[in-house]
Amino acid sequence: MSGAAGTGARRGPPGWVSLVPLLVLWEAVGRADVALFIPPLSRVAVTWWKLAGDGTLWKAMSTSLVALVQGFGLALLVGIPLGTAMGRLRAVQYVCDPYVNVLTSAPLSALVPILIALFGVKDTVVMATVFLFAVSVIVVNCMAGVKGVDRSILEMARVFGATPLQFFAKILLPAALPAILVGAHLGAMQAVKGMVVGEMLVSLVGLGERLVYYGNTFLILHLYAVILTVVVLALLAAQLVHLADRALIRWK
Amino acid sequence: MTAAPAAAPEALEIRVEGVSKVFGAVQALEGVSLTIEAGEFVTFIGPSGCGKTTLLKMIAGLIRPDAGRILIGGRPVEGPGHDRSLVFQDHALMPWTSILRNVAFGLELRGVPKAERQAAARRYIAKVKLTGFEQHYPHQLSGGMQQRAGLARALAVNPRILLMDEPFASVDEQTRRLFQDDLLAVWGEERRTVVFVTHSMEEAVYLSDRVFLISPRPGRLVEVLEVPLPRPRADHGVRGDPGFTRLVERVWDTLKKLQ
Numbered sequence: 001m002s003g004a005a006g007t008g009a010r011r012g013p014p015g016w017v018s019l020v021p022l023l024v025l026w027e028a029v030g031r032a033d034v035a036l037f038i039p040p041l042s043r044v045a046v047t048w049w050k051l052a053g054d055g056t057l058w059k060a061m062s063t064s065l066v067a068l069v070q071g072f073g074l075a076l077l078v079g080i081p082l083g084t085a086m087g088r089l090r091a092v093q094y095v096c097d098p099y100v101n102v103l104t105s106a107p108l109s110a111l112v113p114i115l116i117a118l119f120g121v122k123d124t125v126v127m128a129t130v131f132l133f134a135v136s137v138i139v140v141n142c143m144a145g146v147k148g149v150d151r152s153i154l155e156m157a158r159v160f161g162a163t164p165l166q167f168f169a170k171i172l173l174p175a176a177l178p179a180i181l182v183g184a185h186l187g188a189m190q191a192v193k194g195m196v197v198g199e200m201l202v203s204l205v206g207l208g209e210r211l212v213y214y215g216n217t218f219l220i221l222h223l224y225a226v227i228l229t230v231v232v233l234a235l236l237a238a239q240l241v242h243l244a245d246r247a248l249i250r251w252k
Numbered sequence: 253m254t255a256a257p258a259a260a261p262e263a264l265e266i267r268v269e270g271v272s273k274v275f276g277a278v279q280a281l282e283g284v285s286l287t288i289e290a291g292e293f294v295t296f297i298g299p300s301g302c303g304k305t306t307l308l309k310m311i312a313g314l315i316r317p318d319a320g321r322i323l324i325g326g327r328p329v330e331g332p333g334h335d336r337s338l339v340f341q342d343h344a345l346m347p348w349t350s351i352l353r354n355v356a357f358g359l360e361l362r363g364v365p366k367a368e369r370q371a372a373a374r375r376y377i378a379k380v381k382l383t384g385f386e387q388h389y390p391h392q393l394s395g396g397m398q399q400r401a402g403l404a405r406a407l408a409v410n411p412r413i414l415l416m417d418e419p420f421a422s423v424d425e426q427t428r429r430l431f432q433d434d435l436l437a438v439w440g441e442e443r444r445t446v447v448f449v450t451h452s453m454e455e456a457v458y459l460s461d462r463v464f465l466i467s468p469r470p471g472r473l474v475e476v477l478e479v480p481l482p483r484p485r486a487d488h489g490v491r492g493d494p495g496f497t498r499l500v501e502r503v504w505d506t507l508k509k510l511q
């Protein structure tokens with residue numbers, strides 16, 4: 001992530017440089033031993049390295065990643081067609097709007113106990129949580145994208161005789177793709193959050209389980225190591241969506 | 253389609269019979285009746301909001317009349333069809349794909365195989381003088397070039413009726429004159445029926461065989477003007493002809509009363 005901050009004009013330092021003061025502050029406060037809960041960054045880094053080496057992190061991450069990919073994948077498979085339908089058909093929007101609003105605004109972690117009651121205390125609950133966290137933002141953005149398609153392009157497709165399937169595949173999807181990718185980007189962030197929340201509440205597997213365990217046993221360094229891992233994971237997910245965006249949208 | 257300069261697909265006649273349309277509280281069209289002969293080039297002109305674009309879209313099959321009907325080649329219009337094609341005021345090109353695919357799009361929707369439709373698209377791109385821009389994206393073209401691409405797309409499906417909704421409205425005066433002559437040249441090759449909507453009186457008289465003047469709110473046909481000027485219009489220096497100026501002033505006299 002080093003290198004050009006933009007194309008040409010400004011040759012300033014890269015973006016992440018703005019984090020350096022925070023990291024320096026963290027290290028300083030940690031060394032000053034102000035509180036148990038603020039260890040120096042350098043010791044967190046050492047612990048992280050240890051956990052990465054002995055397999056703890058990878059084992060926790062692999063379970064997390066499976067639930068993340070499944071839940072997010074499902075959110076895309078359900079969210080994009082639903083968002084498209086809501087964007088095109090008033091009736092569908094009318095019926096689904098309340099549910100989407102609930103999913104967007106309600107504290108979803110409160111729903112997890114209901115999911116546990118439904119699915120039992122298993123890792124399926126985590127996949128379901130990921131799905132619920134991600135789907136509403138995907139639906140909302142996809143709907144906005146579809147609604148925003150140029151009216152004359154829609155008329156053009158009708159004039160030249162597009163069938164409903166051709167309409168969806170050749171007009172709506174490509175036109176709404178930038179908005180869908182925004183939804184996917186935000187959805188990926190939400191999916192990671194959902195994954196951690198689900199795992200913490202289920203306390204069975206993955207990074208969330210480690211968070212609860214280290215929290216309960218006051219292994220602060222280990223706790224921070226896992227938090228940093230989650231943050232990096234979220235950033236990687238965002239970067240992947242960004243790459244997809246660059247690859248798919250070359251026409252803007 | 254034959255390899256030799258193709259015999260024109262039989263152009264079609266359009267009959268509008270007692271058509272009315274209401275949008276909310278506005279009487280966009282009221283009892284409009286007219287006939288357009290096969291192979292004719294006609295213009296709808298009138299003040300803003302006079303329903304001329306609505307009437308054009310009804311012929312295209314995009315809007316249904318509240319009363320009356322429209323017959324094309326004797327058959328009532330039920331919706332869009334292969335016999336009609338539309339050139340939009342704001343080009344309506346798909347920004348996410350190349351000019352070549354845009355121009356070939358009408359054929360793509362009909363399931364024409366790729367090689368064949370791309371060849372046809374290239375022919376029409378050449379006719380509108382856009383050769384070399386096949387792989388460009390719409391945003392890389394000027395407004396005038398985008399309009400030409402829109403015209404190529406409309407022609408590529410070989411329609412019997414070409415409908416044009418103020419296609420040159422956003423183009424500068426000089427380019428507009430060139431486009432008008434280009435359009436007449438392309439039209440002259442195959443003589444489809446053309447219905448052209450415009451605000452410009454000079455454009456209406458210069459291009460058409462007949463001009464239909466429409467009044468606003470309620471939209472009514474108030475006058476039909478014959479334009480007996482010789483064709484090809486460009487070759488006969490029609491713009492300098494006093495007959496041309498007289499006809500333009502005739503149009504203005506009527507439109508003035510409608511403002």
